[in-house]
Amino acid sequence: MTKGKIIAISGGVGGAKLSQGLAAEIPASDLTVIVNTGDDSNHYGLFVTPDIDTQLYTLSGRADLERGWGRKDETWNAMSAMRELGEDIWFNIGDQDLGTNLLRTMRLARGDRLTDITADFARSFGLNSKLLPMCDAPVSTQIRCTDGDYDFHDWFVAAQAEPRVTDVVFRGAEQASMTPEVLAALTEPDLAAIIVCPSNPYLSIAPVLAVPGLRQALIESPAPVIGVTPVIGGEAIKGPTATMMQGFGKPVTAAAVAAMHLDIFNGYIIDERDAEQAAEFVHLGAGLPVTTANTLMIDMSAKRNLARAALEFAKALR
Secondary structure (H helix, E strand, C coil): CCCCEEEEEECCHHHHHHHHHHHHHCCHHHEEEEECCCCCEEECCEEECHHHHHHHHHHCCCECCCCCCCECCCCCHHHHHHHHCCCCCCCCCCHHHHHHHHHHHHHHHCCCCHHHHHHHHHHHCCCCCEEEECCCCCCEEEEEECCEEEEHHHHHHHCCCCCCEEEEEEECHHHCCCCHHHHHHHCCCCEEEEEECCCCHHHHHHHHHHCCCHHHHHHHCCCCEEEECCEECCEECCCCHHHHHHHCCCCCCHHHHHHHCHHHCCEEEEEHHHHHHHHHHHHCCCCCCEEEECCCCCCHHHHHHHHHHHHHHHHHHC
């Protein structure tokens, strides 16, 4: 078993699968997940933070694994009532999920920090791992497309990620700052590894790195920073990663993903089905160490196996 603290840097669904595997492979109290909040937005008067909630629900066993988002055994009475009253519902929030967002919005209005609210929710769900928003200040992912600019969910949900992306901007990032909790986690003397989960490099990882000081903290960390590919066989495991890479003129390969944030990585995990691509990493910088594993996390066993592979790779690089 790996000794020391582990940080996972993550977006939503794909990252939550790996953080769940990590929490099962090490003492859960040794795991801290720094979560993207660039997807945060307001819907129906509520402050919604999808990636944090995906982590909360997944790590606590409450996630709807079949649908891929939200809570299992969900009902939709509130959305049905709003439709009956004439509201155009394109962003669905289940009744249980509505409770999470309602209480979060109430507490934010009282002046509570998002970090403290998230910690309290995690405690209520019985989690021993720490979930940390990347920052407390609002950061909004803006999608610039050939047909205009979109707020993230207007593009991703309402437009089904179809408009061609020309740029991604993180509004508010320059005014944000690392929280004391994020800084403490990244400078923990007992930190053994930082795992960048298989999340969209543009929409889930880049917003985290846009928080002033955070990218530099990763570069300066004595703990190895390990990336995990979000693409297999030229396709994204989930979401619009491949389409976005193609739109930006990049090959849909693990090496191309790694190259986007090359300065932070000390090692990279590619899928075993793409083993022949390992040679491409020799040409990244001074040569980025790479290993292979099964990165398709179809069940809990696969999540744990990938987590174990990441931890062993980090140990070998220390």
